[in-house]
Amino acid sequence: MKAxxxxxxxxxxxxxxxxxxxxxxxxxxxxxNRCVTWLARGLGISKGATSSRxxxxxxxxxxxxDEIPLRIVQEYPDVMALTGDxxxxxxxxxxxxxxxxxxxxxxxxxxxxxxxRTIAGILVLKWILAGNYEKLISVQKPEVKLTRETxxxxxxxVKRVLPNEQAVDAMITSMVINDLGKIKAFVExxxxxxGIEDVDHDNILLAAxxxxxxxxxxxxxxxxxxxxxxxxxxxxxxxLGQFVQSENVAASLDGMKxxxxxxxxxxxxxxxxxxDIAGVGGHKTQEGSLLLTEPLAQxxxxxxxxxxxLAKGRSTKQVYEDFxxxxxxIFALNPSDRLERTAIRLSTxxxxxxxxxxxxxxxxxxxxQPNTLAVLLAEMNLxxxxxxxxxxxxxxxxxVSNVRAAIEKSGGHxxxxxxIGFTTLARIYQKAxxxxxxxxxxxxxxxxxxxxxxxxxLDPRSFEKKDFELEKVGDGAKLVMSDLKPIVAxxxxxxxxxxxxxxxxxxxIGIGGGSxxxxxxxxxxxxAKNNKxxxxxxxxxTAKTASQSATGEVGEDRTVVNHGGxxxxxxxxxxxxxxxxxxxxxxxxxxxxxxxxxxDRQDGALPxxxxxxxxxxxxxxxxxxxxxxxxxxxxTTNVENSRATPDQDLRVLNALTQLDFHxxxxxxxxxxxxxxxxxxxxxxxxxxAMYYQPTADDALHILSxxxxxxxxxxxxxxxxxxxLAWQYALTNQIGLQALPIPARNVTDRKNPWDPFVSxxxxxxDIFFMDLGLHLKALGVAVQKTRVVLSDRQxxxxxAMTYVNEVENLLIYNLKWPHQRAxxxxxxxxxxxxxxxxxxxxxxxxxxxxxxxxxxxxAFVSALKDGNGFVFHSARDLFEKSNKISGEELTKLKxxxxxxxxxxxxxKGWTDDVIKTGLTYEYGDAWYQAxxxxxxxxxxxxxxxxxxxxxxxxxxxxxxxxxxAINSGITLVTKRAEAxxxxxxxxxxxxxxxxxxxx
Numbered sequence: 001m002k003a004x005x006x007x008x009x010x011x012x013x014x015x016x017x018x019x020x021x022x023x024x025x026x027x028x029x030x031x032x033n034r035c036v037t038w039l040a041r042g043l044g045i046s047k048g049a050t051s052s053r054x055x056x057x058x059x060x061x062x063x064x065x066d067e068i069p070l071r072i073v074q075e076y077p078d079v080m081a082l083t084g085d086x087x088x089x090x091x092x093x094x095x096x097x098x099x100x101x102x103x104x105x106x107x108x109x110x111x112x113x114x115x116x117r118t119i120a121g122i123l124v125l126k127w128i129l130a131g132n133y134e135k136l137i138s139v140q141k142p143e144v145k146l147t148r149e150t151x152x153x154x155x156x157x158v159k160r161v162l163p164n165e166q167a168v169d170a171m172i173t174s175m176v177i178n179d180l181g182k183i184k185a186f187v188e189x190x191x192x193x194x195g196i197e198d199v200d201h202d203n204i205l206l207a208a209x210x211x212x213x214x215x216x217x218x219x220x221x222x223x224x225x226x227x228x229x230x231x232x233x234x235x236x237x238x239x240l241g242q243f244v245q246s247e248n249v250a251a252s253l254d255g256m257k258x259x260x261x262x263x264x265x266x267x268x269x270x271x272x273x274x275x276d277i278a279g280v281g282g283h284k285t286q287e288g289s290l291l292l293t294e295p296l297a298q299x300x301x302x303x304x305x306x307x308x309x310l311a312k313g314r315s316t317k318q319v320y321e322d323f324x325x326x327x328x329x330i331f332a333l334n335p336s337d338r339l340e341r342t343a344i345r346l347s348t349x350x351x352x353x354x355x356x357x358x359x360x361x362x363x364x365x366x367x368x369q370p371n372t373l374a375v376l377l378a379e380m381n382l383x384x385x386x387x388x389x390x391x392x393x394x395x396x397x398x399x400v401s402n403v404r405a406a407i408e409k410s411g412g413h414x415x416x417x418x419x420i421g422f423t424t425l426a427r428i429y430q431k432a433x434x435x436x437x438x439x440x441x442x443x444x445x446x447x448x449x450x451x452x453x454x455x456x457x458l459d460p461r462s463f464e465k466k467d468f469e470l471e472k473v474g475d476g477a478k479l480v481m482s483d484l485k486p487i488v489a490x491x492x493x494x495x496x497x498x499x500x501x502x503x504x505x506x507x508x509i510g511i512g513g514g515s516x517x518x519x520x521x522x523x524x525x526x527x528a529k530n531n532k533x534x535x536x537x538x539x540x541x542t543a544k545t546a547s548q549s550a551t552g553e554v555g556e557d558r559t560v561v562n563h564g565g566x567x568x569x570x571x572x573x574x575x576x577x578x579x580x581x582x583x584x585x586x587x588x589x590x591x592x593x594x595x596x597x598x599x600d601r602q603d604g605a606l607p608x609x610x611x612x613x614x615x616x617x618x619x620x621x622x623x624x625x626x627x628x629x630x631x632x633x634x635x636t637t638n639v640e641n642s643r644a645t646p647d648q649d650l651r652v653l654n655a656l657t658q659l660d661f662h663x664x665x666x667x668x669x670x671x672x673x674x675x676x677x678x679x680x681x682x683x684x685x686x687x688x689a690m691y692y693q694p695t696a697d698d699a700l701h702i703l704s705x706x707x708x709x710x711x712x713x714x715x716x717x718x719x720x721x722x723x724l725a726w727q728y729a730l731t732n733q734i735g736l737q738a739l740p741i742p743a744r745n746v747t748d749r750k751n752p753w754d755p756f757v758s759x760x761x762x763x764x765d766i767f768f769m770d771l772g773l774h775l776k777a778l779g780v781a782v783q784k785t786r787v788v789l790s791d792r793q794x795x796x797x798x799a800m801t802y803v804n805e806v807e808n809l810l811i812y813n814l815k816w817p818h819q820r821a822x823x824x825x826x827x828x829x830x831x832x833x834x835x836x837x838x839x840x841x842x843x844x845x846x847x848x849x850x851x852x853x854x855x856x857x858a859f860v861s862a863l864k865d866g867n868g869f870v871f872h873s874a875r876d877l878f879e880k881s882n883k884i885s886g887e888e889l890t891k892l893k894x895x896x897x898x899x900x901x902x903x904x905x906x907k908g909w910t911d912d913v914i915k916t917g918l919t920y921e922y923g924d925a926w927y928q929a930x931x932x933x934x935x936x937x938x939x940x941x942x943x944x945x946x947x948x949x950x951x952x953x954x955x956x957x958x959x960x961x962x963x964a965i966n967s968g969i970t971l972v973t974k975r976a977e978a979x980x981x982x983x984x985x986x987x988x989x990x991x992x993x994x995x996x997x998x
Contacts, residue, residue, distance in 0.1 A: 053221065057168040061130035065286070068126065069103035069119050076176045078218045082115040083108060085184045102286055113283035114179050120282020121175050121275045124289050128158050128275070129168070139281075139288035144353070146289075150297045154274070161267040170226035173218045174233075174272050175279075180216065181205040189215075197474040200394070200446060206234040232262060233269035240273035243323070244296075244303040245397045246348035250320035251384030251444045252392060253310070260311040274300060295353035302326045317385045331358035339365060339373075342380045346422065349397040350404065364418035369738035371746050371755040372426045378747040379429040388749060389445045391432040395453040399424055402457035420460050423736070424452060426756075427468050428479060433752045435470050435477060446476035455481065464736035464758055467678070485678050487762040490980050493690040493912035493934055495768060499530040502817055503621030503664065507614060509538040511625050511632065511652035514583065515720025516540075517597075518711065519670045520626040521589035522702050523766065526694070528593075529701070535617035536594050538610065539574075540652050543601045545582030556581045558599050568612035570599040585718060588709040600648070606655035614661070623665045625656060625771065628722035630669050630676025633683045635779050654780070656771060662830040664817070665771040671726040671763045686777035687769040690912070694764060699730045713740030721753065729763035789863070798860050803839045803871055804848040806859070810837070821908030821938055824874055824881075835866060838938070840874040849873030881907040882937045884962045896953040899961075903935050903944075910936045914945070915980060917987035931987050932979050937965070945972040947979035950989025 053075045056063075063071065072079055083104065103119045104112035127136045133151045140146065162168050180186050181201030186208070191197050196207040208215050209231065219227065236255040242248040259266050274292070281290030306323035310316070324335045327348050332355040333340040343365055347358040365373055384390030393399070400421035407417035432447050439445075447470065455462060465484050470477035495501070508524040510516035517539025524534040545556045560580040564573030572578075574595035578587045586595050594617070598609045614620055627633075632649040656665050669689075672680060694702065706712045711723050724739040739755045746753050769777075789797075797805060810816045810827050818827045820841060829835035837859075842848050851859075855872055862869040870878050884892075892899055903909040917931035936943045942965055957973070964971035978984065 053169050054165045057165040057172065060126050060168060060172075063126075065123055065126075065135075066106075068123060069107060072119065072122060072172070072176070073107065076172065076218045078180065078216050079115060079118060079176045081183050081186065082118060082179060083110075083112040100285075100287065102283070111283075114182060116286065117279050117282040118175055118179065119279075120286050120289070121279025122172055123282075123286060124278040124292060125158075125168075125171060125175075125275045127289075128155050129162070131155055135287075136289050136292065139285050139290055140293055144293040144295055146292055146294050146297055150294060154297065157267075158271055161271050166223065166226070167268075170222055170229065171268070171272060171275075173222055173226075174230050174268075175276060176218050177205065177216045178202075178272070178276060180208070186215075198476070200237075200239075200448075200476075202234055202239065203237060206231075206237075209234070229265045229268050232259060232265040233272065236269070240270060240300075240303065241277045242392070242394075243307075244299045244348075245351075246324070246327070246345035247394075247396050248392050249382065249384045249390040249444060250317045251390055251442065253307075253316035253319055256307060257310055257316070260307065270304060293351075295351060298330075298353065299327075299348065302330075315385070317383050320383065331355050333358055333362070338377050338381050342376055345380055346400065349400050351397075351401060360414065361418065364415055364422065367415065368419065368422060368426075371738040371741060371743060372423050374743040374746055375426040375430050375433075375755075376422060379426075379433065384442055384444050386442060389436050389439055389441060389443055391429055391436075392444050392446045393425060393428050393432075394446055394448045395450055396425055398453035399449065399456045402453055403460040406457050406460050417460070420463060421456070423738075424456070424460075424463050426738075427463075428452065430746070430752065430754050430756065431468050431470050431479075432477065433749075434754055435472075437749075437751065447479055448473065448476065449479040451481050452479055467758075482678065484673075484758055484760075485681065486760045487672055487676070487681050487684065487767075488980075488982075489691040489693070489762045489765045489767075490915050490932075490982065491681070492684060492767070493688075493914050494916075495690045495692040496913070497530060498527055498692060499532070501527070501532070501622070501624075501666070501768070503532075505533045505535055505617075505620045506622045506624060507536045507538070507617070507620045508534060509540065509610070509623060509625045509652065509656075510628075511540055512627050512629075512649050513539070513541045515585055515711070515723045516626060516628050517586050517595070518588060518709070518720060518723060519628040519726070520624075521593055521595065522705060523624065523626055523668060523670065524593055525589075525701065525705070526698055529698075534593060535620060536596055536613050537589065538596045538598050538613055539586045540598045540600055540606070540648070541582075542648060543599055558582060560584075560597055560599075563597075567596075567616050568609055570601060570605065571609050571612050572597045572599075583717075583719075585709075585711075585720070588711070588718070589705075600651065602651065606651060607658040607660070610655060611659055611661065614659075614663070620663060623656065623663055624768075625653060625665065625667045626670060627667065628670045628720075628726070629674035630672035630680055632667065632669065632774075633672070633680045633778075634677045635679075635683070650780070653771065653775060657775070664830050667769045667771055667774045669767040669769075671722040671729065672765070672767055673760050673763055674722050674725045674757055683777045684767055684769070687773040689767045689769045691762075691765045691767050694730065694766070699764070703727060703730060716742045716744070719745075721755070721757070725757050725759060725763055728757075728759045729761070734759050734761060794860055794864075797863070798856050800851050800856050802848040803851055803873065804842075805851075806837065806839065806871075821910070823877060823906075824908050824938065826908075826938070829866075836868045836940075837862075837871075838869070838874050838878055839871040840877060878938060881909075882939050882942065883966050889958060889962050892958050893955045896955075896958060899953060899958070900933070900935075900948060908938045912936070915947075917949075917979070918985055919950075919987045929987060932976050942968055943970050945976045947973070947975040949975070949979070949987050 056071050056075050060068070102111070102116045104110060104115045124136065126132075128151075133148055136151070137145050162171055179201060181190075181204035187204055190204050190208040190211075194207045194211045196204065198204055198207075209219060213220050213227070219230070222230070236259040238252060238256045238259070239248060242252065259269065277296070278289045278292035284290065303323055306319050306326060309319040309322055314322070321335065324341060324344055328335040328340070328344045330353065331344055331347055333344050335341045335344060340362060343358060343361045346365075347361045350357070350361070352358055352361070365376065368376075379391055382388070382390035400418075403421035403424070404414065404417040407420065408414065428447055428449055432445055436445055455466070466481045467484050469480045469482070471480050506527055508520045508527070510518070510520035517537065520539065521537045524537045528534050541558055543558050545558055558581055560572045560574070560578060562575065562578045564575045564578070566572050574586045574590045574597055576587055576591040578584075578590065580597075586597055589595060596613050598606070598613070600606050600609075627649055632653070653667070669676075677683070703712075706723065706727055709718060711718045711720065712727060713719070713724060719741055721739060721741060724741065728737055728739070736756065736758045739757055741753050741755045745751075746755050793809060797809065800806070806827070807825070811818050816827050816830055818825060823841055824838050825841050827837040840849055849871065850873075851871065859869050859871070888902065892902065900911070904911045912934045913930040913932070914934050915932035916928040918926045919929045920926050930948065932945065932947045934943055934945045944961060944965060960973075961971070
């Protein structure tokens with residue numbers, strides 16, 4: 001009962017202290033300390049009672065292991081902070097839950113991993129001082145067990161450096177406060193008080209202690225001598241554990257130069273590092289040390305021997321290479337070979353100690369996709385001393401070790417584990433490299449990757465379904481992972497044939513530079529195969545090159561040589577033998593199609609440049625603007641820490657809205673998801689996108705052209721990220737891929753390309769949208785297009801008395817697109833497909849509907865302002881067509897099979913088939929039939945998505961349809977939701993006309 005009261009009192013103390021410390025308006029530190037003192041007295045925790053702490057330090061080796069945790073809590077209250085909200089180390093996530101309760105569970109009834117690790121480290125210190133070798137090794141595997149000889153050397157060293165209770169007390173204090181920088185409240189408080197933001201918890205602790213030492217009651221009780229020793233270790237900004245695991249880089253040793261000349265501080269620091277790492281497995285067992293094995297001890301010894309070189313005048317780079325060379329001798333690998341040197345570092349991270357294990361790492365590296373290996377070789381052989389910045393992935397050893405443990409635990413093979421672990425590191429390295437573009441300094445760029453280490457231990461196979469981004473923290477970054485959100489094409493309307501796109505003469509524009517022009521040309525060829533004329537393909541390029549040429553140069557003036565003429569300033573006809581600065585690809589399709597390059601100098605001339613091409617080819621019926629990769633789907637403002645739509649894409653799209661002639665404009669996205677935002681699905685939905693899935697014949701044509709043009713990954717000068725991704729998708733190479741972009745571009749320090757793409761099934765599809773709806777979905781304010789008619793035409797319309805004047809002018813004279821929708825004629829504005837004019841169709845032999853002067857004036861006003869208009873003769877019927885009356889519902893209940901006919905034929909609703917399914921006809925064979933339909937009301941405000949199968953629609957379903965439609969609610973029925981599941985392929989229900997094929 002007494003023990004329970006003590007636990008509750010301790011928890012009360014911690015709760016009060018943390019509440020006060022994390023309040024928006026913080027109380028004075030003295031107030032907090034008074035609260036601590038007041039409660040501590042009731043617990044027998046004496047503030048300032050240095051003698052009791054020294055007594056504990058002196059009696060440490062004689063205390064029972066189970067007595068130590070409570071004594072530590074009583075004498076070093078800082079340790080209680082580790083039971084709160086802590087960014088815990090991710091080591092050993094895959095280990096089984098301990099059979100025996102840990103210290104945190106005994107004291108507080110809950111798990112506190114960092115508290116348990118600290119206690120475990122203190123227990124290791126006790127076992128070393130007491131000479132309890134058997135206890136320390138009791139949980140270790142025989143093949144890595146610490147030897148008695150090594151243990152004795154460690155014990156002698158520790159006893160020499162910690163000769164009395166004052167030194168032992170200082171060491172315990174150092175261990176207790178070591179992880180305060182992982183406590184989220186502590187981090188936020190330090191940031192507020194010092195302005196320091198860092199990914200390294202040691203640097204946060206250093207800043208806090210320098211600003212206000214009283215943040216640690218345990219620290220302020222130390223003698224100034226030991227306070228200074230601890231501070232010197234922190235000021236070195238060097239993590240020995242990272243060094244001996246090959247986690248850090250040569251530039252990380254810079255701070256050790258001052259510490260090596262202070263032997264007392266150096267020895268203290270080294271022992272602290274040893275016992276700290278020895279206790280890392282304390283969240284799984286406190287019956288011995290999982291980590292202080294013979295391989296780790298030898299690695300420590302190797303590291304310490306190498307560090308002695310700093311005192312002898314060797315440079316940080318030389319000392320680091322001395323360590324790598326020493327590890328290379330253990331692994332029988334050559335550090336002068338870039339691949340084997342990389343294997344040395346990775347083998348050390350994995351905790352290996354045998355040449356055979358290291359050789360497996362070498363073979364695993366050689367089995368990686370070429371660009372994965374290229375990234376690792378480039379990044380893991382940088383020093384950060386004289387070769388620019390080198391990336392330090394914080395917790396890289398935990399990532400590869402946790403992946404290995406998790407995969408082996410699941411029954412997987414070692415090679416799979418190494419492949420996942422190494423690929424994950426490569427992806428982080430490349431993200432870091434792209435974030436460092438433009439930096440000219442040398443040094444260390446630290447990426448805090450705890451989330452990756454956690455995932456590595458819990459579900460490493462999920463990495464290929466994660467998106468990696470970096471969030472700036474101080475001079476480094478924090479890795480932020482999110483689930484990839486694949487685009488589900490089946491949720492959109494399906495364009496069954498490219499021939500269904502309105503218009504005969506279609507101009508195609510690649511809007512984003514690079515290989516967009518090539519993909520635009522391929523779409524043009526598919527259109528031509530569907531009996532469309534393609535009078536031009538334009539590739540819009542910036543005035544300065546942004547992608548590396550064959551010589552690796554960027555930022556050069558864009559030029560085109562051997563062209564077929566400059567038809568307008570900055571507009572060139574491209575011929576098969578044309579060439580130019582930068583990554584010039586437009587000449588590849590020039591033998592098949594009329595190709596043009598438009599050089600955008602961002603001077604406002606782009607609309608006139610595009611117009612010049614249209615006039616050069618004697619006019620067109622439609623323009624399709626092509627983006628590849630999907631970055632044209634980014635909103636104009638950031639979403640989920642992501643970027644906005646690239647400036648060039650937006651400039652071209654906005655320029656198309658400024659054309660002073662009337663032509664319908666669509667956008668097309670090829671290989672979406674390569675660069676698209678997380679909310680791409682909702683952007684496409686808002687833009688009312690339709691998708692076209694290339695046929696097998698289309699795919700063969702596309703792949704054949706890429707091969708002919710050597711854009712299939714076989715050429716160092718002809719490549720495109722989205723081009724390669726599209727090819728992978730068309731050949732069903734789904735999942736995470738390192739695309740075969742030239743390695744020189746991937747590892748280029750000025751403009752590194754990220755080759756890692758998770759190929760999704762929808763990347764093979766092409767998504768089409770109306771330009772106005774696309775821009776509106778992005779949040780771009782699109783100015784409505786004014787219809788420019790002559791004064792005579794406006795006067796003619798203003799004076800009309802019958803609606804046939806509209807039909808004669810807009811349909812027969814100006815050739816505006818129109819369609820019959822039930823009992824209506826719907827005329828669509830040629831450059832704004834959302835602007836429609838509706839009037840009642842006139843049966844043969846009947847008079848046209850009359851138009852009053854007021855209505856004529858209102859129509860002309862709508863025409864000038866860019867608004868739609870419904871004539872009065874159609875208005876009542878039009879409104880009824882957007883509803884289902886009670887009488888109509890009654891009829892449908894009697895004849896439910898007429899539901900589709902009523903909506904489409906009688907009311908003029910549009911019917912888009914968004915999914916087909918397999919059925920059978922007369923026992924002959926399976927065939928694809930329309931299944932999921934999206935019905936849209938004539939006013940475009942309501943849609944109903946339903947799966948038309950062979951089960952009769954029930955009265956209750958019909959009533960639900962009526963309620964949704966009459967309330968203006970867009971409805972996707974449960975039947976449709978089930979049918980849209982990708983696993984559903986066969987139309988259900990009984991088809992009375994047929995029998996299954998035999």
